[in-house]
Amino acid sequence: MTTKRQLTDDEQRAWRAYIAMQHTLSRHLQQHMQREFGLSGSDFEILVTLSEADGRRMRAADLGAATQWEKSRLSHHLTRMAARGLIRREPGEGRYPDIVLTDTGLATLQECAPVNAARVRELFVDVVGPDRLETLRGIADDVVAAVEEHRNTDCPLPR
Structure with missing residues (x-):
């Protein structure tokens, strides 16, 4: 293990500024997504990941690896998304099902992604x-x- 060292005052300020920026921006974008489109940040992450996959489908295990989510969190979240018609589970090869982006899920993503991208441009890209x-x-x-x-x-x- 690396030698434990305290952060200097400058390092601490930089770290806290990064955390504040990331937290504030992420929360703000998620609040807009929830209010305007009824999607959580987690919903959006799953929709984007599936939209970029071959055939708009992934094995559940691969989706978990891509999102770095624990198996139980992913399973519960996918159940909620399936109930809303955004994704569906289909039998796949092996013991894990395939998770498929539905037409409803794709339409939802196509509606909200440009609005989110414009907000990212306004609040992050153009500022930086x-x-x-x-x-x-x-x-x-x-x-x-x-x-x-x-x-x-x-x-x-x-x-």
């Missing part, structure tokens, strides 16, 4: 600007790679 956006993308890629490296080496959490 092209130069800082490229820097941020590089930073995000590096952080994700560091987390993946940690998961694959000395992380005690189950995969």
Whole structure:
């Protein structure tokens, strides 16, 4: 394990600013999605993930891996989405069902995605600007790679 070190005051301020930005922006976007389209952020994540999959379908286990959700959380959420007609379960190969994006789910996504994208542009992309956006993308890629490296080496959490 890495030597435990306290964060400096500057590091602490940067970390807290990042958390505040991420939390505030994420909550704000989710509140709009809920109010305007009746979708939670989790609903949107599932709809987007399925819309990008071959045939708009994925094995439940693969969907869980893509979203990094625990099996029980995914199962309960998919049950609620199926009841609303956004997705359906179909028999798949092996023991896991396929999760399929329905026409209703796709139509819902096609209605809300452009509105969400415009809001992301207004509140994030345009605020950050092209130069800082490229820097941020590089930073995000590096952080994700560091987390993946940690998961694959000395992380005690189950995969």
